[in-house]
Amino acid sequence: MVIMSAGRRRNNRIPIALFFIGVVALAIRLALQLRGRDPEDADAYAGVVSMWLGIASIALSGLTALAQRNQLSQHSITPDPFESLDAVTETLAYAVRKQWSNEVEVRRVNESLPLKTRWVNGPDEISDHWPNIRDDRTQRTALQLGGQLEQIADVFGRVPSGRLVVLGQRGAGKTILASRFVLDMLERRTAGSGDPVPVLFPLGAWNPETPLRTWLADRLVDTISPELKDTDAQGTTLATRLLDKQRILPVLDGFDEIGEQLRATAIRAINADLRLGDRLLLTSRPSEYASAVADSDVLSRAAVVQLTDLTTGQIDEHLPLTTRRDGNGQTKWGSVLQRARSEPRYAPLMEVLSTPLMVMLARTVYSETGDDPVELLDILDRVALDPAADPHRALTHRLLAGFVSTVYAKSYRAGVKHLRDDYTPDKATEWLGFLARHLKRHQKTELAWWELVLAVPRWVVGVVAGAVTVLTVVPVVGFTGWAGNWHGNDGRTAWITATVVSALVCGIVGGTLIGRGRGIRSTPARLQLRAKGRMREIAGDLAQRLRSWRTAAWLLVWTAGGGFFGFAGWLTPTAAAVIPVGLAAGVFAGSGIWFVVSLIRALGVPVDPTTTVSPSDLLHTDRSTAFLQGLGVGAGGATVFWIMMLFAFEPASGLPFEEVLGAGRWAAGWVATAGAGVLIWVLYFPVWGPWLIARIVLPLTGKLPWGVMTFLDDAHRSGVLRKVGGVYEFRHGYLRDHLADTR
Structure with missing residues (x-):
């Protein structure tokens, strides 16, 4: 390009x-x-x-x-330099496909037996009127938009306005769904058709005081290609032209990551920036989105669907398949899940395991190690002795802490030759905790290596x-x-x-x-x-x-x-x-x-x-x-x-x-x-000069290892971090917040 x-x-x-x-x-x-x-x-x-x-x-x-x-x-x-917009669009599609194809493998989106994430129509009071969504004033009946993970592109295609809000509880799999949507939409594109390229934008990095279109254009330049900053004679950047010509399909992930006091402003800003024919997909937690809508307005012409909790049957079907059977044909999950279903005092376990995130943590901590999940029942027995204790919090803490310890355990890391001997679970947890607190202190969700100098x-x-x-x-x-x-x-x-x-x-x-x-350049x-x-x-x-x-x-x-x-x-x-x-x-x-x-x-x-x-x-x-x-x-x-x-x-x-x-x-x-x-x-x-200062000072003070980039890359391969273009994010805000509170 x-x-x-x-x-x-x-x-x-x-x-x-x-x-x-x-x-x-x-x-x-x-x-x-x-x-x-x-x-x-x-x-x-x-x-x-x-x-x-x-x-x-x-x-x-x-x-x-x-x-x-x-x-x-x-x-x-x-010749107008922007006449090559078709070629630019195809190059952009290739870059986005390359970026996310590797990422979904790390996140196990395409594993052989994935959890069947499902959704149903969301509440009518937080969606627009159906005639607006259906682009037809005579059509007042609701579209039935229920589906499951592999159908997300089909469901989106059934929304005439091309605007869909996906709500889900913490850990329900919204980001996994968003990344799957990006790849599925790319697979459906026909080269040279001019169809829009889906691009995922983590909304936690957006301050609604900046117009959405301006921020999206800047993100395209920063995370995809600096060439998109080129301008025509009127000063319009190529990134902005792509947005104006509707060659980009924004996937706005994590509306709930925006500061609480800014969410209503964000809804109004999105509506103000949307033009006729603009399509988008937005994800959020339900309560945060509903509160923002109550304080402002619905997202214009957008339908709303809500991810459902995993059923007991789905959990029973999935977890036993993630570990080996013993001589009697049983797995170590069988008796634990059976007791959680039948004994009321163990019911909190099934409630905690009702989201894909927690099932993934349980699988990593117990199915992929020799540890016995009966420990989770023992935790509930101990919590029952303390009336002030929260059983859900205790189980969640154990799974989050166990996840980091497991992926950094030497037995689990055997054969990974590039790692240093000091990558112990305790050290890794300490370093990740520092990174999480660094993000929390600066109110950021994205971990950029060049911004680590802010910690100095x-x-x-x-x-x-x-x-x-x-x-x-x-x-x-x-x-x-x-x-x-x-x-x-x-x-x-x-x-x-x-x-x-x-x-x-x-x-x-x-x-x-x-x-x-802390430097002259910002990127x-x-x-x-x-x-x-x-x-x-x-x-x-x-x-x-x-x-x-x-x-x-x-x-x-x-x-x-x-x-x-x-x-x-x-x-x-x-x-x-x-x-x-x-x-x-x-x-x-x-x-x-x-x-x-x-x-x-x-x-x-x-x-x-x-x-x-x-x-x-x-x-x-x-x-x-x-x-x-x-x-x-x-x-x-x-x-x-x-x-x-x-x-x-x-x-x-x-x-x-x-x-x-x-x-x-x-x-x-x-x-x-x-x-x-x-x-x-x-x-x-x-930015490499100030980064070099941070690269020396932070290890000297014990806040990070000497091989900082090696550590970050390995945390990504281990599933603790995820990549979004040239930056990292913690796999989930739940995990980031847990590590930030770990000392």
């Missing part, structure tokens, strides 16, 4: 004009400073300014010409980032001071002093910036560097960045830094009028490095969406992107810096560049500067 981004063009040339005015003013100032000075000094100073003016003029003229060419090309007749105190992130900055800047920028051959010139002391002060300032500012936000980069066939696009991107206020701020900082070095040199008796030289050098270095950084960013293009559908893939892609961009920025920035040194060093210090930094010293300095550029870029600009 390759879509060219036209982007928005602006005609504002004021920042460029101000840029040149500033340069001219600097040149005039130099001319005034040089009046009456030695002609050789004047030539040297003038050379610095002329060098900068020439390069800046050529670069800016080229960018302006190319930007104008881009603007003129808009008025010509060009801001001051720790800031101190680490600041310290790395100082330890990088001092040896690199100070290289000229301590490695140069100064012949006793006082410029060495001035240079080193200016370096230390500048490094401290950079460390404090940078550490504060990274510490407060991983999924980019590859490519220039072929993109020169016009790249030039337009550079021209647009040049007009940004951030560019002016960047140049101001570099100019101030150069002026500070000039001031330090001015304090020495052997140099004079070096403050203007420092300012000119700062502007040159800032402009050149701005160009390098902006060019590297403009070279980035999104990767194929079918290659990044897991958290591990996302981590590897962001890391690779960070290092590739860092190498480009480091090499280019070092070249700009040392060209500036070549022209500005003698006017600033009074010593020839070749004498102080000859004999290959400048080459070593270039290598050190390039390495520093890579390190600073990786630490500050991608």
Whole structure:
């Protein structure tokens, strides 16, 4: 899927004009400073300014010409980049199918004898009027929408409005049903038909203050493909166009995960965003949905069905088939279930086992181990002795705790060679508990590896980032001071002093910036560097960045830094009028490095969406992107810096560049500067840098294991976590809440 981004063009040339005015003013100032000075000094100073003016003029003229060419090309007749919407839809369908095909295997959705999840029509008072649902004012009778798991696509197809709400108690299997619906609908699609692609969106991550369509578009970009962020001439993203053209069938899972105070707002927001012909499937717990409807309105034109509890017969049929028979042809579940059916004091066991989640936990804890489920009856006997105890809570706690212990037991994990010896059940429970509390603290349901830095105190992130900055800047920028051959010139002391002060300032500012936000980027980069066939696009991107206020701020900082070095040199008796030289050098270095950084960013293009559908893939892609961009920025920035040194060093210090930094010293300095550029870029600009801080700090404090991603991947394979695109979620909110309360 390759879509060219036209982007928005602006005609504002004021920042460029101000840029040149500033340069001219600097040149005039130099001319005034040089009046009456030695002609050789004047030539040297003038050379610095002329060098900068020439390069800046050529670069800016080229960018302006190319930007104008881009603007003129808009008025010509060009193909609409969104005409390939069919191709984009098919690529999206492939990516979603690939994502969920692997996931349903982990969740055992397609096992040979699955539980027969069933549903019936929901209460009329929380659904819309049947004439609205049936798109026919004369049809007032209710549709009978009862069915079971494998029929979900058929039932959805019988709803004329294409809007269905699925309600179910906690653990009733709503997310399993939603994922099965996605795959079944994909199987029914005909390639090239333009039929919508079902995409599952966990609603717990949505704040209804953001319009639903905007949030859905952002989620498509973040979890499926960054290419969907491309825009047309009107600024409409491809993700938004897919939604507008009804090429996406949203599957909104977990309405009850939205904060209680926001649910009524969420209903109103969904209704406000729905357009004629929009289809969707929404899942929720019954009481939370009914309460939201009571405080707002029904979901427009949506039918409602409700999952039913498992019957005693279904439990009796399923659990004995999950374990071996003994010599008498009996299973260890037989007598336990028989007593739970016949003895009233054990009735809570059948009530707890009435949801697929609890049956799955019971199967894992007892059917797949040597443990005897008669323990569940013993728990009820002990609870009966305490009138204040809750038998349902006691049984649920045992099954949830036993599930984690079982999947991490060594006997259960035999043959999994990649695991470390310290993956014990107790340790795993402790680490998972930390992750659950982390999500609860930040009111999130999705576990993103790049957001684990939020679990590290801001001051720790800031101190680490600041310290790395100082330890990088001092040896690199100070290289000229301590490695140069100064012949006793006082410029060495001035240079080193200016370096230390500048490094401290950079460390404090940078550490504060990274510490407060725990990074600059909010999501991983999924980019590859490519220039072929993109020169016009790249030039337009550079021209647009040049007009940004951030560019002016960047140049101001570099100019101030150069002026500070000039001031330090001015304090020495052997140099004079070096403050203007420092300012000119700062502007040159800032402009050149701005160009390098902006060019590297403009070279980035999104990767194929079918290659990044897991958290591990996302981590590897962001890391690779960070290092590739860092190498480009480091090499280019070092070249700009040392060209500036070549022209500005003698006017600033009074010593020839070749004498102080000859004999290959400048080459070593270039290598050190390039390495520093890579390190600073990786630490500050991608999410991988802050993640690396969390990756070290959290294991050091015992909150997570050293192999964090290995642990998360293994928790997914074990069924504790599930994947939704590039993030994890706990398999169920029940499990997450249990672990969050475990200390």
